[in-house]
Amino acid sequence: MIVIDYKDRRPIYEQIIDRVKMLIVKGVYQPDDPLPSVRTLAMELSINPNTIQRAYQELERQGLIYSVKGRGSFVNGTESVIEEHHKKMLADLKEAMAKIVEAGIDKQAVLKLVEACYGSMELKKNEGGASE
């Protein structure tokens, strides 16, 4: 479920945050589902529990999960979370686009790329999710 990429230059805890966020937004983690415990996940990924702890803490701060001493960490109600996530994605896109139009890149090239991205997604779906 949760993986880390050592090639990725971003800190591990940030990768975990993104990963969990994604799983929540995609609905793989449902509200009140328990997350893997700090220690378990740390062992699984063979990293330090503190790093997981930090990721979970940030997720709690952002209101995506809640943790209870002695019981574990759980997914929060989501509705607004997903919407906010979408907004952020589009804001990022807008930023990238601003640079692109500033650089004078052809609109057709952009549209082609967008189509390609959506195309590849459909391909993956048809192949089935059995991979990994």
Place this chain on the structure above:
Amino acid sequence: MIVIDYKDRRPIYEQIIDRVKMLIVKGVYQPDDPLPSVRTLAMELSINPNTIQRAYQELERQGLIYSVKGRGSFVNGTESVIEEHHKKMLADLKEAMAKIVEAGIDKQAVLKLVEACYGSMELKKNEGGASE
């Protein structure tokens, strides 16, 4: 010409690199134009000369400028530079798009945003370049 923003979390040397790149891509710096000397620029921005040095070194490594001992640093031929810059922009866009399709955002919303970006650019052009 070259400014730094201390509130910006990116390292200063990176801000300088980006700034110079932008000036080259936009054609403000023409091939074989001299860049400000390390010491001059350092004083102007009141930062450590090492920081400028590092930025120039990186720019040379990337092939955008060349340095001549005792004379200074100069802009290289720019054709390939611009092309590479475009490639990078598109790579960034692709990354943003990947997250977007993953989040299941509607294709129409994306296309609309793209159109909007190109639309606003044309508007700005017609208004004249006084903005920025």
Place this chain on the structure above:
Amino acid sequence: MIVIDYKDRRPIYEQIIDRVKMLIVKGVYQPDDPLPSVRTLAMELSINPNTIQRAYQELERQGLIYSVKGRGSFVNGTESVIEEHHKKMLADLKEAMAKIVEAGIDKQAVLKLVEACYGSMELKKNEGGASE
């Protein structure tokens, strides 16, 4: 009567203590009334009996209840309990006030808020006790 809120970050045993205290102070539990048995309450709330046990122990330590082996736990005389509760409330208020004067907040604003709180109480009373 006694409920727990898993979203509440405070430990369960503490929530139970507070809840019982409140019921005593409010007069719902009269002196020598029996409290629900540890096992009953544990089942009712579907939590570990140890947790109830701990809450009752703490309540006994504070002198609010007394336990008789083989018979159960009972409410103690309440006069002093209420008084102590009042003291604690005022101590909390004093702490909040300390921060307020430190922050330099206007005295009038505070007095206004105090009046408002007492005002709203009278309102509620007159409306009847159906609330809560």
Place this chain on the structure above:
Amino acid sequence: MIVIDYKDRRPIYEQIIDRVKMLIVKGVYQPDDPLPSVRTLAMELSINPNTIQRAYQELERQGLIYSVKGRGSFVNGTESVIEEHHKKMLADLKEAMAKIVEAGIDKQAVLKLVEACYGSMELKKNEGGASE
């Protein structure tokens, strides 16, 4: 300036956050003033640098300070910060008051306490800030 109280049961990093917040709100730390460096303050308080780091990170997240690698941590512009702080204080007071009126404590007792708090403040001022 910044002190920690080992009697206080709250975590050290939280005490530091509150302390810095207070100093900013009170205007002792002005915008763009540098905070003590992570290591310096850690030594001064003889605690681990990580603990300071954590406090500063949280303060940055809350928008009260900004940190730059290799340069240090600095106070942010404040206006809205102070206002928000005041609001929070009053919300806390309101919460304490709600419990007080619920417990049926006399209004006069409350007003007396409020007066006392403001009185003690004036006393301190007149004594002069030379203490400590």
Place this chain on the structure above:
DNA sequence: GTGGTCTAGACCACG
């Protein structure tokens, strides 16, 4: 068993 805090010490990137 769970999460939360802290320490000691390391390494990196930056100026």
Place this chain on the structure above:
DNA sequence: GTGGTCTAGACCACC
């Protein structure tokens, strides 16, 4: 020198 990340290992409170 600065801040940022991570590890290893400890202790606490809670269930």
